[in-house]
Amino acid sequence: MILFEVFLGGLLLGGTYGLIALGLNLQYGVARILNLSYGEFFMGGAFAAFFTVFLWKLNPLLSLFISVPIAFAMNWLIYQYLMMPLIRRAPDQDALDADVVLVTFGLFFVVQGLALVNWSGELRGYSFLSTGVPVFGATVAANRLLAFLGACFLGLALFLVLRYTRFGGALRAITIDPVAASLVGVDVRKFSALAFAAGGALAAASGMLVSTFISFTAAIGVEYTLKALIVVIMAGVGRVTGTLAAGLVLGVVESVGGYLLDPALTIAINFGLFMLVLLWRPTGLFTRA
């Protein structure tokens, strides 16, 4: 029974991992930009929720109306003005990746530094929906359930958009081959910029949802960038449905592994699993080989 509760906890945790990674997979899968400052927008979403509760005493969900558009706009600007010159000058994806890794690491340092200067390094948190809800005989926190349901909703919405709209078709075409996509009339630059911006918006949204049940500092971004990256690489770049599944796998392995071995080893289990996947199937678990 305890193992079942641990498993359920892992499933909920995994849902949020999937949620966090969704945006990054849009950014890397469609726009082909590995954004290592991704977690900073997650941090921004979390802080927007915190300030909404703390300063204005409002429902943290309302912060989404501010943080999501801002993150969307900022990521669109980053793509158009910082990434576009690099894309234009790069001879191939490897060279682009090297440049992008450096620039986005730079952005991460700058944003984190500014956040630490302005908001200090103190631990923040607030309480929202922290009551227990019975699920299949086990009890789970309502805010975790909310984040899980949010992940399912956003994942499903993204899946439907990609699958059944013309816009989604264009994005899928770009994912498979940007050059061929532009040959059949897809405005690759416009749609890549939108996908990149949408990825940033998802980061802010997931930051808000996760902030309901964790305490966080201004330096939390990099941790979630890494978690998202692990999930994306496990899932396979550009696989939206795979992202949620990989998130669930990671969450369950982390929870159950931590319970069976030692809770202090969860981060090690995370990275261990990640390295195994990298070495065994570098293209991801949910891709056709």
Place this chain on the structure above:
Amino acid sequence: MLELLTRNPRIVALTALAAVALALLPLVASGYVVSLFIVLYANVALATAWAFFSGSTRYISLATAAFFGVGIYALAILHVHVPIPLALLGAAVVGFLVALVVGLSTLRLRGVYFVVFTFGLTELVHQVLNWWEIKVNRTVTRYIFADVSNVSIYETLLAVTLVTIVGSWYVSRTRLGFALRAIGEDETVARHTGVNTTLAKVVCFAISASVMALVGAVLALRYPYIDASIAFNNTWSFQVLISALLGGPGRAWGPAVGAIPLVLLSEYLAGTFPHHFSIALGLCFVVIVYFLPGGIAPLIERHYRSWAAGRALVTWPPLVAPPVASWLKAGLARLNALWRI
């Protein structure tokens, strides 16, 4: 080796002169200056070792902190049992062996995957070691009982740094250095032209890691105690990478040029304004990618040559001002080109 030395008498003489001058520095300098130089040498040696492998092969490694930390721990464990010089040697060997294992299993990953893997490796080693110390040794700290003066540490690190720079310069002129650059240009082509890419990569990765471990071990002699978060601090990985790229990983002396301003900056900012230092580091990243893709070293070299040929502006102090002026001009031109969307 000898032939290379006799062919470049001026470089050899200058290097030897600089080495002697730096070795004599503790006789006249204050304790603070000696400490500052120790930090500087550590950064220069790490950045040179990083560029030796990552600069030429373009496998961007963030595992510097991992090998550095392995060296620290190796010294902390060994120095209780054997004399300190042996412990230092042991640390270098341990670093070499760890990198050999890591290299054999991971160097087929390319690009972003390698970056992320090496970053994760540091975190993994850090966490596992921390857990091991708590679980098995029931303590998170280890004490260093070495009684070594700052001056001896200074001289040791100076020697390590010089050997690293000269060694890296020497290797870049051998077949091995050529093979590394060929891998950086195009690995498939290199393999097809007969380069044993796996051997070259793994061996050089391990050599570079053994230098990093050695630097960590020497620096550990200054600490009263160590723990996993001191040893495996990711800042090392980032600062070393930025030093090397800022200076110019294509030249053996490039990383040294890049490390100096960053060490001074971190000395000035890190104590009182640590967050401002991280902002400055971040801006460095951005500036390098957009405006200084090859680093500072090629600029200096170009302007030194034109100055030596008598073509530079005489009104400016040579070597310093023309690079700055033309860098600004080139930067502005590039800025205009970048934002014409």
